[in-house]
Amino acid sequence: METAEKILKQYFGYDTFREGQKELVGSILEGKDTFGVMPTGAGKSICFQVPALIMEGITLVVSPLISLMKDQVEGLNQAGVHAAFLNSSLTSGQYFKALEYAKNGRYQIIYVAPERLVTESFLDFALNVQISMVVVDEAHCVSQWGQDFRPGYLKIVEFISKLPSRPVVSAFTATATKEVREDIVYLLALQNPVIVTTGFDRPNLYFAVQSPKDKYASMKNYLELHPAQSGIIYCLTRKTVEEVFERLCGDGFSVAKYHAGLSDRERRTGQEEFIYGRKEIMVATNAFGMGIDKSDVRYVIHYNMPKNMESYYQEAGRAGRDGDAAECILLYGGQDVVTNQFFIDHNQDNEALDEAAREVVMERDRERLRKITYYCFTNECLRDYILRYFGEYKENYCGNCSNCLSKFEKTEVTDIAKVLIGCVKTCGQRYGSGVIIDAVHGANTAKIRGYGMNHNPYYGELAKVPVFKLRQVLNYLFLSEYLKATSDEYAIVKLTEKGNAVLAGDDIVVMKMPKEEEHPAKVSKSKGSGKGAFSGGELTGREETLFEGLRALRSEIAREEKVPPYIVFSDKTLSHMCVVRPRTEEEMLTVSGVGEFKYRKYGERFLEAIRNGEK
Ligand code: ADP
Ligand code: ZN
Secondary structure (H helix, E strand, O other): OHHHHHHHHHHHOOOOOOOOHHHHHHHHHOOOOEEEEOOOOOOHHHHHHHHHHHOOOEEEEEOOOHHHHHHHHHHHHHOOOOEEEEOOOOOHHHHHHHHHHHHOOOOOEEEEOHHHOOOHHHHHHHOOOOEEEEEEOOHHHHOOOOOOOOHHHHHHHHHHHHOOOOOEEEEEEOOOOHHHHHHHHHHOOOOOOEEEEOOOOOOOEEEEEEOOOOHHHHHHHHHHHOOOOEEEEEOOOHHHHHHHHHHHHHOOOOEEEEOOOOOHHHHHHHHHHHHOOOOOEEEEOOOOOOOOOOOOEEEEEEOOOOOOHHHHHHHHOOOOOOOOOEEEEEEOOHHHHHHHHHHHHOOHHHHHOOHHHHHHHHHHHHHHHHHHHHHHHOOOOHHHHHHHHOOOOOOOOOOOEHHHHOOEEEEEOHHHHHHHHHHHHHOOOOOEHHHHHHHHHOOOOHHHHHOOHHHOOOOOOOOOOOHHHHHHHHHHHHHOOOEEEOOOOOOEEEEOHHHHHHHOOOOOOEEEEEOOOOOOOOOOOOOOOOOOOOOOOOOOHHHHHHHHHHHHHHHHHHHHHOOOHHHHOOHHHHHHHHHHOOOOHHHHOOOOOOOHHHHHHHHHHHHHHHHHHHO
8 A cells, every 4th residue: 555655646746545535546456356436636636646656557537528528538647657548539630649649558547438448440449459447437327226337338347348357346436225226236346345334424514505685695695705716506497597607707707607508619618717717707507517627616506406305406506516615595486496306307318218117207306305305494503414315324414514503492493383284284185285385374275175175173273473484394294204295296285294293292393493693694705615524614815815826827727728727726725725724845745735856847836836925
């Protein structure tokens, strides 16, 4: 492992391995098949790149996305590693040229699209060189149960079997339920793999949910407090992307946009503007982000609630991949539920399914939608909610989410609960939650009259309680199983034993409520907020000035080299430089993220900028 640590320092500039990395690197170096399940940003690439630089021969990395390959190869080249990619973005001339170089042993690491593996030209190359390892990145793509199934991944095993001697096979993914994990081991035919799973937690991410009356105003306020930072704003529909984009442009923000309704060219332009730091803010639908490796995204705002927790965590997880503090904020509005419901009911992906299968999928999707709605309403630790959702049980307090940091008081809501549950019972458990809330609130609508709910004994009983609060209590009743909803499209509210006990006066209901005088939508200020236990605190004013100077230098270099700024150095590395304030080469090499190769390229310029900053 000594060599591995040396390589880590020399090429990547890091002193120590992170959780899981050491085991994974060690296992690969022992020649064992290896499978790593780590959350986004945990540092999967290092796990195969370090051994690739130690082992003799070539490492092939199978990756599903062109943008991902490009980013990784650029990063490696910047670190002084000879790497290349082979995919459909190359012209045939470029492709054969690269293969020629590869045959001559020029590259230690080659990224390749799965579909290429068993082509004649690629096999001709692969059979005549020494392939020491095949890495399967985003390994969940091999499974039909995964979110991004790629049939090409099924060819990997066939390819490996054609090789004269079997290389080490390693696989990595950030998202894998148990079924998908088993699929990966089986479909990639891993042999007695060493499996390393690290937790899903991302301690440097701060989570918040807000339900502002005016989403745009609230978001604008946030953006004004976070100038010169890179962030993504996710909207549910193309139309909302366009609206938000227009308004932000009008308000003078530096924005790019991305959604499936734009032409290829427009999308590519938007994406590049954002990645290269020419535009600070990206407004996009969920079509944006797969394979985007931009590591210095400081915040991800969801302008709408996404369709489920899986999507949310994946999209929010694009913040703070460099490990520095970052914020994930979800702006909830009641309309988001309706829009998502509509998507579920009109999902064209389901058209190929038969009636029964479609019903199962739709039920599953509605259930997932409900779970994320509860996330928006819970007053408990948000991180804990997320981790539980993914099957990890930890403490119920993280100290770095809007709920842990808000003041709550335990409030008894038995009276409200009794009315809600009573209403469900007396209406014969026939209606959805909207009708129940309208009824107890005393709404005088055609629907309520049509259902005869204006004659329900609980009609108008809670007319004085605001609807938002009713929703909150009702959601709490679902969350704690005082009530349940059917999983068909009507989501009819049903009683449970626990609920009956409350009605009978045998149980009370206590929930956490935000303290009345406090505003839940308090927005934090300043760079990365520094709240994360991870960030090591905020920069002081003096450091902040230096940081801006170093950022400017980084942009200049990025322009010269035609690479995104974070490929030169990450935000985290720049912050660390501001704290260390190195004066010599030796000191500079102690900064996390400064390897020898990068030092030779840029070290002097950064040292000079720091010296000038001292004056
Ligand atoms: P993943 O592929 O798991 O999402 P990456 O491989 O992109 O994560 O790594 C995320 C970030 O963490 C990168 O900026 C990477 O350079 C950094 N990183 C990886 N390993 C370490 C380490 N041991 N120490 C410090 N930073 C690291
Ligand atoms: Zn928390």
